[in-house]
Amino acid sequence: MARAVTPQRRAVNTAAAWTIALLIFFPILWTILTSFKTEAEAIASPPSFLFFDWTLENYVTVNERSDYFLHFMNSVVISLGSTLIGLAIAIPAAWSMAFVPGRRTKDVLLWMLSTKMLPPVGVLIPIYLIFRDLNLLDTRIGLIIVLTLINLPIIIWMLYTYFKEIPVDILEAARMDGASLRSEILYVLTPMAVPGIASTMLLNVILAWNEAFWTLNLTAADAAPLTAFIAGFSSPEGLFYARLSAASTMAIAPILILGWFSQKQLVRGLTFGAVK
């Protein structure tokens, strides 16, 4: 909705918006800049903004002094694993609700969403004890199970809204032409559903990557993803600002880039369709 405004008005808008946007973004920018400083420069007073000796030593130090790569891989495996398993369970469910709706479909959908509203702390103790007895504490597979289940309602919901947009007539036409259920799914539905599935996958990888209740409570060392690894910097390690910044930058960079592609899905996925 581009309204016609005077150039002066546009300039004022631009200046105000950029000022606020840069203020909001500043902590992230500052973290990235600090990660290229030496520890001494990181705490120098007054702090230097751009004119310091840029160095990569912190990235080397973080990788050498800790199992950074292990935790990074844990994050990758856990977020991708839980998303893929979630999709495998959710795609058939969303498909059936979108294309073969019954009388109860809406109730089922709402009930599924309501499970997302259960506060995690309400089920922390039983899950912790069950995991302890099954030796699932501090394992990747344990976290994949939990993250699959907590994100399943969002995955189903998003896929449902995408599938709903696929015209039903085309399925009927395929059926008239004698397509079996299998070929209907494989050749008609899948090509049209792929963009929606990709968007859903993107948002859920982000959510799983940043999940910080279960990852902190159910892991110790072996399966700890980056959320838990960074938490280890809380003290006194965190006072090494440059090192903290390097670890943080590496932890947020991939998801920041993915996140910028997922703005639209964010609205769809996290408001459960209540805002359009």
Place this chain on the structure above:
Amino acid sequence: MATQHSRAAGRLMLSPAVILLLGWMLIPLSLTVYFSFLRYNLLMPGMEEWTGFLNYRFFLTDPAFFDAIRNTLLLVGGVLLITTIGGTLLAMLLDQPMWGQGIVRILVIAPFFVMPTVSALVWKNMFMNPVNGLFAHLAKGIGLEPLDFLAHAPLFSIVMIVSWQWLPFATLILLTALQSLDTEQLEAAEMDGASPLCRFFFIVLPHLARAITVVILIQTIFLLSVFAEILVTTNGGPGTATTNLTFLVYAQSLLQFDVGAASAGGVVAIILANIVAIFLMRMIGKNLER
């Protein structure tokens, strides 16, 4: 159009998801309720016994509980106030014509994608630290005494950190809603001589009412469970100054091993979240009808 055959297939495809979610909900939930009626301490295995409502009496009369409820309400309320008002204003600004709108939006949305432990630690160490933090440098620069934020205003500091994380979410949702506003209506009002303030209160705000409600409800659900930010900044302290209900249950169970009392706290948390969830589900349900 649905044949008997496709209906059966549909049910079959739906069942794994339903069974898993049902199990995920019912098993831990009933265990939590069951534990909440037991005297159950992990340090004394095999000593579990039925105690009726004793855990609830213990938990609900614990002074820490009232602190936790107060902190939870202040945290949720404070963040909601900042993010909805800030988000509305910011969304209106971003909706104006300007140069570089796409980049501005990317910068504003970024904090939402930073993992909670990173944002909490960056704020705690690099901004709020009383010796080397950026705020301390700024304060010294203008001749003020640096403030130890997390010691002297711990809950306020956490409210600021969490608000920074959630402001992008509110802004993005409200911006989406704002873009569906009919501009002709605004232009007509402008021509009839309605002041900008008038246009805001009588056209823009009513249009946004629904989106604002959704933002408030969804954020409340997530904000009731704020945990990582507290764990890495203050660990619930000093004393119980930043212990919210989620953190109290965590401390009660995994630090003091009192499963019974912690479960009673978990049940209280579930009841609180459900009060909010009922309103949210009603709104979502209405939208599904259309």
